[in-house]
Amino acid sequence: MKASIVLIEDDEISRFYLSEAIALLDVEFTACPDFASACAVMRTKPPSLIISDLNLPDGELPDLAAAFPAGIPILAISAEVTLAVRERLAAKGIAHVLAKPMPVAELHDAIHRLCTCTPELWNKEKALKALGGSSAALRSMRAMFTAELPVAAQSIQTAFDSGNATAVHDALHRLKASCGFLGAERLLAACRALDQDLSEASHSAFRTTLADTLAFMISTDG
Numbered sequence: 596m597k598a599s600i601v602l603i604e605d606d607e608i609s610r611f612y613l614s615e616a617i618a619l620l621d622v623e624f625t626a627c628p629d630f631a632s633a634c635a636v637m638r639t640k641p642p643s644l645i646i647s648d649l650n651l652p653d654g655e656l657p658d659l660a661a662a663f664p665a666g667i668p669i670l671a672i673s674a675e676v677t678l679a680v681r682e683r684l685a686a687k688g689i690a691h692v693l694a695k696p697m698p699v700a701e702l703h704d705a706i707h708r709l710c711t712c713t714p715e716l717w718n719k720e721k722a723l724k725a726l727g728g729s730s731a732a733l734r735s736m737r738a739m740f741t742a743e744l745p746v747a748a749q750s751i752q753t754a755f756d757s758g759n760a761t762a763v764h765d766a767l768h769r770l771k772a773s774c775g776f777l778g779a780e781r782l783l784a785a786c787r788a789l790d791q792d793l794s795e796a797s798h799s800a801f802r803t804t805l806a807d808t809l810a811f812m813i814s815t816d817g
């Protein structure tokens with residue numbers, strides 16, 4: 596079952612950015628502009644994770660948190676994360692805080708840590724389905740994909756180092772297609788995150804995931 600997230604953010608631009616970032620993950624999520632509408636959603640179905648701005652139109656998160664369903668982790672987000680803010684949130688049982696604006700990769704990392712929604716390195720069943728159930732075709736595609744990864748990594752690294760955003764996006768587009776065919780779901784999510792946010796944090800997360808995927812493909816049989 597997919598993880599589910601309720602996002603509470605009253606600022607329209609922030610809500611759009613965060614919604615676009617969350618949508619890159621294989622999760623269900625609902626974006627709400629205030630505490631009241633979020634509570635209405637959560638009465639129907641408690642989420643796996645709540646992501647909420649610190650200051651909402653109908654109250655402040657530390658004062659409202661007790662009304663959320665028990666046992667659900669809360670990720671607080673704020674434009675100003677001071678020690679005093681952290682201490683106030685921690686006193687209410689909210690230990691997880693991110694400063695806005697955060698890179699997509701940083702948000703994804705926090706979500707992965709707080710709820711079970713980390714994509715698989717390789718979804719063999721999905722890959723087989725895409726190839727009509729042919730194990731022989733899957734083995735051939737895996738071999739080609741494994742050979743492609745170091746080349747793709749170098750191409751993206753070179754483009755990233757030179758500041759050539761167009762070349763990065765083009766290389767990611769090709770790699771995303773391969774990931775989709777082979778069911779390399781975690782790398783696909785990392786490609787999408789980097790495509791959305793060409794920051795060093797996203798690039799670092801992408802490199803780590805690519806290395807993990809390559810190691811997995813080399814060390815396991817089809």
